Amino acid sequence: MDRSQGTAPAFGGSWSKLSPPLTPSILEAVHSMGFTNMTPVQAGTIPRAMKNQDCVVEAVTGSGKTIAFVIPVLERIIRRETPYSKGQVAAIIIAPTRELAQQIHDVFYRFITSLNPTVEPASPIASSSRSPTPPPTSSLPLPLLVTSGTKNPYDTFLSQSSNILIGTPGRLASFLLSPRGASLVRVSDFDVLVLDEADRLLSSPDHRRDVERIMSHLPKQRRTHLFSATMTDAVEEMVGLGLRNPVRIVVNLKDKRAGEEAKERRVPTSLQNNYIVCRHAEKTLQLVRLLQYESTSSEAARFIVYFSTCAAVDYFYRILSRLPPLSSFNLTSLHGDLPPRVRETALSAFTDHPASHLSPAVLLCTDVAARGVDFADIDVVVQYDPPTDPKTFSHRAGRSARAGKRGKAVVLLGRGREEDYVEFLAVRKIPLDRQAYLDHQLKQVDDAPETATIDPAALELLCDIREIVLTDRELADKAAKAFVSSLRAYSKHEASFIFRVADVDFGELGVAYGLLRLPAMPEIKEWRRKRAAVDSSEHTAFEWKDAEVDWNNFKYASKAREVQRLAAIASKANNDHDKSAATLALEDEERKKRKIRAEMREAWSDKKDRKTRKEDRRTRKDKRKAAEWEKSQLEGIGDLGLVEAFKRKKGLNDPTDAVKDKEKEKDDGEMDKEYETLKKEVKEERAAKKVRKDAAIQGGLGGGAFGDLD
Numbered sequence: 001m002d003r004s005q006g007t008a009p010a011f012g013g014s015w016s017k018l019s020p021p022l023t024p025s026i027l028e029a030v031h032s033m034g035f036t037n038m039t040p041v042q043a044g045t046i047p048r049a050m051k052n053q054d055c056v057v058e059a060v061t062g063s064g065k066t067i068a069f070v071i072p073v074l075e076r077i078i079r080r081e082t083p084y085s086k087g088q089v090a091a092i093i094i095a096p097t098r099e100l101a102q103q104i105h106d107v108f109y110r111f112i113t114s115l116n117p118t119v120e121p122a123s124p125i126a127s128s129s130r131s132p133t134p135p136p137t138s139s140l141p142l143p144l145l146v147t148s149g150t151k152n153p154y155d156t157f158l159s160q161s162s163n164i165l166i167g168t169p170g171r172l173a174s175f176l177l178s179p180r181g182a183s184l185v186r187v188s189d190f191d192v193l194v195l196d197e198a199d200r201l202l203s204s205p206d207h208r209r210d211v212e213r214i215m216s217h218l219p220k221q222r223r224t225h226l227f228s229a230t231m232t233d234a235v236e237e238m239v240g241l242g243l244r245n246p247v248r249i250v251v252n253l254k255d256k257r258a259g260e261e262a263k264e265r266r267v268p269t270s271l272q273n274n275y276i277v278c279r280h281a282e283k284t285l286q287l288v289r290l291l292q293y294e295s296t297s298s299e300a301a302r303f304i305v306y307f308s309t310c311a312a313v314d315y316f317y318r319i320l321s322r323l324p325p326l327s328s329f330n331l332t333s334l335h336g337d338l339p340p341r342v343r344e345t346a347l348s349a350f351t352d353h354p355a356s357h358l359s360p361a362v363l364l365c366t367d368v369a370a371r372g373v374d375f376a377d378i379d380v381v382v383q384y385d386p387p388t389d390p391k392t393f394s395h396r397a398g399r400s401a402r403a404g405k406r407g408k409a410v411v412l413l414g415r416g417r418e419e420d421y422v423e424f425l426a427v428r429k430i431p432l433d434r435q436a437y438l439d440h441q442l443k444q445v446d447d448a449p450e451t452a453t454i455d456p457a458a459l460e461l462l463c464d465i466r467e468i469v470l471t472d473r474e475l476a477d478k479a480a481k482a483f484v485s486s487l488r489a490y491s492k493h494e495a496s497f498i499f500r501v502a503d504v505d506f507g508e509l510g511v512a513y514g515l516l517r518l519p520a521m522p523e524i525k526e527w528r529r530k531r532a533a534v535d536s537s538e539h540t541a542f543e544w545k546d547a548e549v550d551w552n553n554f555k556y557a558s559k560a561r562e563v564q565r566l567a568a569i570a571s572k573a574n575n576d577h578d579k580s581a582a583t584l585a586l587e588d589e590e591r592k593k594r595k596i597r598a599e600m601r602e603a604w605s606d607k608k609d610r611k612t613r614k615e616d617r618r619t620r621k622d623k624r625k626a627a628e629w630e631k632s633q634l635e636g637i638g639d640l641g642l643v644e645a646f647k648r649k650k651g652l653n654d655p656t657d658a659v660k661d662k663e664k665e666k667d668d669g670e671m672d673k674e675y676e677t678l679k680k681e682v683k684e685e686r687a688a689k690k691v692r693k694d695a696a697i698q699g700g701l702g703g704g705a706f707g708d709l710d
């Protein structure tokens with residue numbers, strides 16, 4: 001590899017100074033988009049990529065990398081002597097998520113539509129379903145998006161005569177390599193391959209496999225460009241395998257603080273990058289206060305809050321939407337377990353919402369929205385959980401402070417060992433400043449209430465959350481799932497010497513999650529055992545107490561779910577009724593033994609891995625079912641958040657609420673009937689069994705049969 005560093009100018013300079021110069025129509029297009037000057041990464045990359053150089057580009061988030069590859073791709077197609085014909089592909093852009101692929105598609109679309117003015121322009125984040133597909137009127141055909149949401153990709157590819165493909169690795173690989181793709185999609189004149197977020201594409205084994213399949217299908221005589229804000233060893237390997245004498249373009253930023261030497265930094269200089277230290281029990285309290293504080297004191301209107309797992313996003317969305325201090329906030333949730341259509345709606349609902357500091361918009365999400373997604377004007381990014389992969393930290397924080405705008409990011413760190421994360425990131429050129437703990441008046445206090453006590457407001461919040469959870473048993477299930485999945489993510493931190501499950505006070509974490517009781521995990525049993533062995537005077541002042549709940553009568557709000565629960569109880573009772581006390585005791589003992597044996601056999605993480613694999617298989621199988629379910633969840637609770645508002649605005653609420661209410665009443669009535677019938681059936685079955693048993697006894701059946709009945 002050619003190690004020569006392409007030096008990007010300190011200031012980007014004017015577009016007209018580029019050499020070779022841009023085609024006049026492209027120049028006009030960039031000006032019409034309001035981009036008067038180039039950013040440094042554009043100035044450093046465009047001239048090289050327009051010529052015949054492969055590029056490996058590393059520049060901070062929000063520095064304009066997308067246009068740095070969009071323009072050279074278009075220039076090379078425009079300048080080609082023989083135009084591409086139907087079925088030929090000129091360029092492929094691979095991105096790790098469908099959201100990012102969609103966004104890149106939209107940037108290409110905006111350029112092409114301004115070159116072909118009769119084609120309707122696209123909005124900044126358009127959905128695949130909304131992307132219009134009128135026939136192009138000049139030489140540049142429309143690009144094709146190839147992701148899980150794309151309908152009839154081959155038909156669109158042919159009808160549009162697309163020669164630029166943008167998509168996720170798996171979908172692109174099947175598009176190109178399936179029998180239909182192999183016969184319809186020609187790559188003999190292929191020109192440019194771009195990997196956006198290259199480190200992410202190459203560090204995930206599945207993505208990497210698909211990327212390699214695509215690369216080996218494409219001619220070797222091509223240009224290949226890799227882009228990211230963070231590069232890894234996986235990228236270095238790929239550079240050796242698939243690129244030809246690439247030039248490396250690294251845009252460095254310097255941070256100059258008073259009295260200190262200028263230091264290199266890997267996050268935008270316009271980003272205020274903070275951390276707050278609190279006890280685990282105070283995390284949710286600090287999150288709520290931070291949202292209030294930033295919207296009142298800095299008039300922040302748009303927030304993103306990152307959690308480590310889909311289950312945590314799902315749960316906290318339901319809780320935070322109902323907390324009175326956040327009643328003026330408009331929340332929406334986005335995570336990878338949601339079906340593509342729901343993800344699209346959620347994203348549009350958040351980006352289209354006219355937020356203000358009086359009515360702020362908050363996106364609760366996982367890392368599905370951490371990389372590349374160009375949200376407009378995010379004021380504050382909050383990391384409730386620090387990311388499992390430290391590289392993700394700068395991508396998350398970089399959703400704010402884009403294109404030179406000011407922005408803020410705050411990560412919540414647990415008191416103690418987690419504070420070492422600050423130093424850990426400093427070494428990686430990501431400097432963090434401490435922000436003081438927020439007290440009940442939203443004032444920054446020098447330090448959190450000292451370690452001996454938990455802020456009493458955190459315990460009040462626990463009661464408030466529990467009250468919400470007690471309205472629906474499903475919330476209790478979701479709380480447990482969120483808690484367990486987050487702990488599991490915690491155990492997988494790459495910085496495992498900082499984030500150690502062994503250091504976590506599960507009781508305190510239970511407070512932050514508003515749990516009714518701690519889940520029956522082996523780790524928690526062990527933690528309880530150890531605590532019991534220690535002199536209680538050495539305990540911190542907080543002792544976990546389960547909420548007093550009548551679990552037998554704790555109902556699901558969904559009638560259908562409640563019917564299922566009762567049926568399960570009835571069927572268990574029925575089974576138990578038919579078994580002798582001795583059999584039941586034996587079974588119980590065997591069950592306990594099996595559990596102990598399993599626990600002894602497997603470490604928690606192995607067990608969880610096995611479970612995950614099993615769950616993954618099941619999830620894939622039930623994907624269709626899950627999609628419908630998730631959608632109905634969003635619709636059901638949407639009136640509290642942005643999704644419903646968005647749907648109302650877009651006229652997507654059909655049937656109307658009144659009709660829906662009627663239908664719900666009808667459903668409820670039918671559900672009641674169904675439940676009554678079920679109960680009756682169970683009773684009848686039991687009675688019939690009893691009659692059979694009595695008859696058998698009276699009839700003096702032989703020992704075997706008698707034994708069975710016992």
Ligand SMILES: Nc1ncnc2c1ncn2[C@@H]1O[C@H](COP(=O)(O)OP(=O)(O)OP(=O)(O)O)[C@@H](O)[C@H]1O
Pocket residue numbers: 034035036037038039042059060061062063064065066067228229371372373374398402403
């Ligand atoms: N020359 C320019 N002048 C002003 N704004 C620009 C310019 N080029 C790009 N932008 C804007 O900067 C924002 C960030 O651009 P882009 O999404 O390409 O950043 P990125 O470097 O790819 O970030 P990330 O690493 O997070 O993906 C976009 O809103 C884009 O419209």
